[in-house]
Amino acid sequence: MERDTFSIRAQNVTKTYKKKPQNEIILANDNLSLNVAQGEIFGLLGPNGAGKTTLLLQLLGLLVPDSGDIQIEGINVVKSPDQVKKITGYMPQSRVAMKNLEVYRALTITGQLRGMSKRDATIQTKEMIERLDLGEHRTQYLDRLSGGMLRAVSLGMALMGHPRILILDEPTNELDPVRRRMIWSTIQQINATDGITFLLVTHNVLEAEQVVEQVAIVDHGRVIASGSPEELKRSIKHDMRIDIVVKAEEVERQGISIIEETLQSISSFVLTKPRHYSLFTEKTALGNIVNHLVLECSSFIDDFRVVPPSLEDVYIHHTNKQIEAHV
Numbered sequence: 001m002e003r004d005t006f007s008i009r010a011q012n013v014t015k016t017y018k019k020k021p022q023n024e025i026i027l028a029n030d031n032l033s034l035n036v037a038q039g040e041i042f043g044l045l046g047p048n049g050a051g052k053t054t055l056l057l058q059l060l061g062l063l064v065p066d067s068g069d070i071q072i073e074g075i076n077v078v079k080s081p082d083q084v085k086k087i088t089g090y091m092p093q094s095r096v097a098m099k100n101l102e103v104y105r106a107l108t109i110t111g112q113l114r115g116m117s118k119r120d121a122t123i124q125t126k127e128m129i130e131r132l133d134l135g136e137h138r139t140q141y142l143d144r145l146s147g148g149m150l151r152a153v154s155l156g157m158a159l160m161g162h163p164r165i166l167i168l169d170e171p172t173n174e175l176d177p178v179r180r181r182m183i184w185s186t187i188q189q190i191n192a193t194d195g196i197t198f199l200l201v202t203h204n205v206l207e208a209e210q211v212v213e214q215v216a217i218v219d220h221g222r223v224i225a226s227g228s229p230e231e232l233k234r235s236i237k238h239d240m241r242i243d244i245v246v247k248a249e250e251v252e253r254q255g256i257s258i259i260e261e262t263l264q265s266i267s268s269f270v271l272t273k274p275r276h277y278s279l280f281t282e283k284t285a286l287g288n289i290v291n292h293l294v295l296e297c298s299s300f301i302d303d304f305r306v307v308p309p310s311l312e313d314v315y316i317h318h319t320n321k322q323i324e325a326h327v
């Protein structure tokens, strides 16, 4: 049999739910296709309710698609869910099993349940505790941990038994910045040293951009854009962003509406937070706009910079467009 170079292949997956009490049909995945290459870190982005978790549950064999085909390392998930479970690790969005166990015991038992000997599971538990900086908490019960700590333990549990594919649902949700960075670097390290394939859902797009190699943006159950972060950034027409900060004292003196009118007369801007504006433009129009800003706005501009758009800008660009199309 020809070796499948894709770890994950989902083709034309459709999944509906019936919502009680009136059995309203919810189309959670709508003819969705996705390929994840072996050893890749793949990011799944999309707004709340886009259908990301539904897809993950089907990849893991925990939900059955209405139609479509899912292969994990060449194994048909619907036909052989148990084989798939042996090679995949899963970090769910919130639920963590074994809440009445201590951290080290939860890790070791998870390893044993995945077929490891007690000795090997104990060795990997020590490694996980060190890698995830859980030393201080090793004898704490899971139900006494903060939400953030529980996420870290949950990642450790997903890694027990050395799965070949790891599926993570919002791995950095609820974590403080230091621990978030640690999780991202652990993902990168494990991917580099063990060649594990990662498919992860995240809302931390700016952070994910540094780590993921391929991305799919999902909305309304469909993939609306996919590619490497660089490809996606190149694909949007407005390929430059100007960020502007307005002086607080000028807002007091002139009034915000005069300032915004002046900005709008040059180009349309969006307010990102008080006194901060962003404008998206094509490179060809950039010089003209910067000239206008310098000539007409220097009295009230505190700072401005020109930057290429981030993956987050691409995400907003695509999902906004999709929202408009559905209104």
Ligand SMILES: Nc1ncnc2c1ncn2[C@@H]1O[C@H](COP(=O)(O)OP(=O)(O)OP(=O)(O)O)[C@@H](O)[C@H]1O
Pocket (backbone or CB within 6 Å): 017, 018, 019, 026, 027, 028, 046, 047, 048, 049, 050, 051, 052, 053, 054, 055
């Ligand atoms: N068990 C269920 N019964 C009925 N509807 C469901 C069920 N699970 C999910 N849904 C609906 O299916 C759609 C997709 O949900 P899903 O949880 O897959 O989205 P998501 O992209 O993971 O969202 P989030 O980012 O908020 O976690 C939503 O409209 C959701 O309300």
